Amino acid sequence: MKLVLDVGNCSFDHGTIKTFLSEHWEVNVTRCTTLSGALQELETANYDLVLINRIIEGDGQPGMELVKHIVGSNPDSTVSVVLLTNFPEVQASAMEAGASASFGKRVLQSDEVHQTLNTMLS
Numbered sequence: 001m002k003l004v005l006d007v008g009n010c011s012f013d014h015g016t017i018k019t020f021l022s023e024h025w026e027v028n029v030t031r032c033t034t035l036s037g038a039l040q041e042l043e044t045a046n047y048d049l050v051l052i053n054r055i056i057e058g059d060g061q062p063g064m065e066l067v068k069h070i071v072g073s074n075p076d077s078t079v080s081v082v083l084l085t086n087f088p089e090v091q092a093s094a095m096e097a098g099a100s101a102s103f104g105k106r107v108l109q110s111d112e113v114h115q116t117l118n119t120m121l122s
Contacts, residue, residue, distance in 0.1 A: 002048040002121045004029045007038040008056030008063055009084070013105060017051060020108055025121040033058030038066055047079055049120050054085035064094060071098030080120040 004027050006014055018029045030045075032038040035056050042050070050070060052063040063083055070081050083094035086104030094102040101116050 002027045003045055004121075005038065005041055005045075005047045005050045006031045007035075007050060007066060008033060008053035008058065008061075009051075010057050013053070016105070017108065021117070021121070024114065024117075027121060035059055035061040035066055039069070042070070049080045049082065049117075051082050051084055054083060054087070054090055064090070064097065067094055067097050067099050082117075082120075 002025060004021060006017055006029055009017060009031070014031050021027045021029060030041060032041050033056070037058070038050075038052075038056075050066075052066050054063050055061075056063055056066070063085075067081055067083050070077070070079065080100040081098070083091070083099050083102040084105055085091055085094070085102060086106055091102035100120065103113050103116070107113055
């Protein structure tokens, strides 16, 4: 069972993400709606994948801050970090900051995203 942390997505998007992931992989998905909540959660479990919304719903914080924190605090970590955004320039910035991938929720169920997530969750 892979552990996934979903950070900053609204209830509707969280449900869509959780359903999609559960249909394809054996996962346990935990949701956090704030940056501080995500930081606390990351201290309690070793997540395999962290999906971060561009703007964290619960507190309006930029998801990029969490990307930088995760990547910067443990560069040797095996956790996969994905920033969810439909903006190509933000996707590029996320990758430059060390994210494992970045894509929009609109393409979540595409073959390309499925293949990307498969490498992280298999």
